[in-house]
Amino acid sequence: MTHNPPSASDLGPVWIMGAGSVGCYLGGWLAAAGADVSFIGRPRVLETLRRDGLTVSDMKNHQHAIPANALKLFEALPSLELAAASSTPQTPQTPPVQPPALVLLTVKGSGTVQAAKELVAAGLPAGTLVVSFQNGVGNAELAQACAPSLKVLAGMIPYNVADLGHGVFHRGTTGSLMVQDDAQFAPWQAVFNSTQLQLKLVPDLKPVQWGKLLINLNNPVNALSGLTLLQEFSDWYFRRCLAALIEEAMQVLRQAQVPYAQVLAVPPEKFIRVLRLPNFLFKWVGKKMLQIDPKASSSMADDFALGRTTEIESLCGEVVRLAQNNGLQAPRNAAMVRLVQAHTAQGAGPGKWSGKALLKALN
Numbered sequence: 001m002t003h004n005p006p007s008a009s010d011l012g013p014v015w016i017m018g019a020g021s022v023g024c025y026l027g028g029w030l031a032a033a034g035a036d037v038s039f040i041g042r043p044r045v046l047e048t049l050r051r052d053g054l055t056v057s058d059m060k061n062h063q064h065a066i067p068a069n070a071l072k073l074f075e076a077l078p079s080l081e082l083a084a085a086s087s088t089p090q091t092p093q094t095p096p097v098q099p100p101a102l103v104l105l106t107v108k109g110s111g112t113v114q115a116a117k118e119l120v121a122a123g124l125p126a127g128t129l130v131v132s133f134q135n136g137v138g139n140a141e142l143a144q145a146c147a148p149s150l151k152v153l154a155g156m157i158p159y160n161v162a163d164l165g166h167g168v169f170h171r172g173t174t175g176s177l178m179v180q181d182d183a184q185f186a187p188w189q190a191v192f193n194s195t196q197l198q199l200k201l202v203p204d205l206k207p208v209q210w211g212k213l214l215i216n217l218n219n220p221v222n223a224l225s226g227l228t229l230l231q232e233f234s235d236w237y238f239r240r241c242l243a244a245l246i247e248e249a250m251q252v253l254r255q256a257q258v259p260y261a262q263v264l265a266v267p268p269e270k271f272i273r274v275l276r277l278p279n280f281l282f283k284w285v286g287k288k289m290l291q292i293d294p295k296a297s298s299s300m301a302d303d304f305a306l307g308r309t310t311e312i313e314s315l316c317g318e319v320v321r322l323a324q325n326n327g328l329q330a331p332r333n334a335a336m337v338r339l340v341q342a343h344t345a346q347g348a349g350p351g352k353w354s355g356k357a358l359l360k361a362l363n
């Protein structure tokens with residue numbers, strides 16, 4: 001006898017906690033797979049979705065559009081049908097909804113504590129599954145500590161998602177989602193894989209998170225450059241900035257005996273050799289290795305543009321802390337933390353560094 005995998009509607013509702021670039025992209029494709037998705041976010045994003053609907057797209061020209069009137073949008077956590085004693089007051093604007101079977105936590109690292117506490121305060125049933133699709137290496141643990149009644153799993157999103165305006169969220173690079181292998185989450189894998197969200201389950205996500213962090217060391221380089229990823233990677237100096245940060249972080253990880261996994265098509269050691277190639281060679285070798293959409297930039301560039309807190313402490317700051325905790329040093333990553341903090345303190349806005357000046361400042 002053959003068993004069909006459970007469908008999205010069999011598994012239950014999905015909540016996107018933090019409807020921004022990643023949340024809208026994942027939620028949009030899960031809705032395309034038939035899931036009942038609710039988006040919880042801020043007025044800045046939700047007003048656009050209410051006006052323009054949600055469109056998710058990728059560099060292979062896959063696209064799915066959801067009209068505004070078909071979206072479930074919430075500026076505060078909705079009241080739960082089963083939680084009569086919920087601390088969230090019921091108002092005519094937020095009629096009660098079914099509790100979620102799956103919550104995707106997609107706020108920036110600076111919002112993890114508040115978001116996790118809000119989920120608990122909303123009265124989610126004990127054991128509700130939450131997957132953190134956030135960068136850095138500690139957000140899932142932090143959310144779990146703030147929401148002990150829920151079950152938080154770590155996830156990893158390898159690609160870039162850009163908010164192109166008018167409710168369009170566009171994936172600009174390649175890769176598969178990864179989630180810590182877990183029996184409660186396992187049935188969801190087929191739902192993700194039934195749409196444009198290829199997803200792998202891995203027994204230990206920590207090395208993957210460190211491997212992803214190495215690649216994310218490009219976020220501050222990209223943000224300070226003020227360029228798209230493609231323009232930034234076309235500049236030999238910016239590529240050498242990134243190579244210097246990754247090389248230093250790998251040395252710290254090795255000396256601290258912390259394993260890191262390969263997240264790109266090539267190991268990070270080879271990646272930094274390619275980054276250091278002169279432009280005429282990188283054009284050919286890099287093109288095969290990195291498929292970057294011309295529209296893509298980093299999420300830290302978005303933070304600069306909107307004057308928001310950045311995730312620098314969860315990226316270069318994490319390398320510096322690991323170094324300090326092991327009696328080591330990470331001067332280039334420490335310099336990058338200072339440069340990003342200085343830019344934010346000056347009121348942010350798009351970065352204006354040249355690659356040459358940035359490389360000098362890091363060295």
Ligand SMILES: NC(=O)c1ccc[n+]([C@@H]2O[C@H](COP(=O)([O-])OP(=O)(O)OC[C@H]3O[C@@H](n4cnc5c(N)ncnc54)[C@H](OP(=O)(O)O)[C@@H]3O)[C@@H](O)[C@H]2O)c1
Binds near residue numbers: 017106118161
């Ligand atoms: N964008 C990418 O390409 C990408 C790729 C891979 C991984 N990531 C990682 O994915 C995570 C999310 O990134 P993102 O770029 O999607 O961030 P984002 O666009 O800022 O989206 C998060 C959204 O959640 C909102 N939010 C924060 N706290 C909330 C709360 N308690 N309730 C409801 N909404 C809340 C934020 O509002 P405010 O702005 O008002 O805080 C923001 O609109 C980060 O860890 C990032 O590093 C991003």
